[in-house]
Amino acid sequence: MSEENLAADALPEYAERVLDVAERIPPGRVMTYGDVAEWLEDGGPRQVGRVMALYGGAVPWWRVIRADGVLLPGHELEALGHYRAEGTPLREAGRASEGHLPRVDMRRARWDGVERAEGHV
DNA sequence: AGCGTGACGAGTA
DNA sequence: ATACTCGCCACGC
Numbered sequence: 001m002s003e004e005n006l007a008a009d010a011l012p013e014y015a016e017r018v019l020d021v022a023e024r025i026p027p028g029r030v031m032t033y034g035d036v037a038e039w040l041e042d043g044g045p046r047q048v049g050r051v052m053a054l055y056g057g058a059v060p061w062w063r064v065i066r067a068d069g070v071l072l073p074g075h076e077l078e079a080l081g082h083y084r085a086e087g088t089p090l091r092e093a094g095r096a097s098e099g100h101l102p103r104v105d106m107r108r109a110r111w112d113g114v115e116r117a118e119g120h121v
Numbered sequence: 122a123g124c125g126t127g128a129c130g131a132g133t134a
Numbered sequence: 135a136t137a138c139t140c141g142c143c144a145c146g147c
Binding site: 032033034037044045046047048049050051052053054056061064065066067068072073074075 | 127128129130131
């Protein structure tokens with residue numbers, strides 16, 4: 001039998017690990033695709049992106065975003081709703097970009113996978 | 122086999 | 135700030 005004998009109800013192991021990381025991201029925080037890949041020490045941002053595109057619906061997908069903090073195209077409003085509800089740091093463009101959606105403030109929202117005990121107000 | 126595409130990222134102009 | 139290039143890797147044609 002070939003080793004590619006995967007059951008339809010089973011996810012590839014890599015996908016399972018990516019989803020596992022996505023699930024442990026605390027509310028109000030985000031990780032980039034590249035961060036997840038780095039944390040796993042395997043694959044790259046594009047691989048993580050592929051997994052999220054295929055199976056991300058089962059996890060808090062809005063907490064895994066691009067490095068530039070742009071909201072997921074096609075789900076901007078839904079993502080924004082989650083961010084506002086979780087208190088995720090956002091950068092309101094303000095200033096003449098009213099039709100422009102806010103982006104996640106990566107400097108404050110980025111989570112490296114390690115809880116820090118700093119008095120972050 | 123090549124080639125284009127993508128829920129990417131960093132660098133440069 | 136935007137636009138473009140290159141590197142990256144998996145997938146589909």
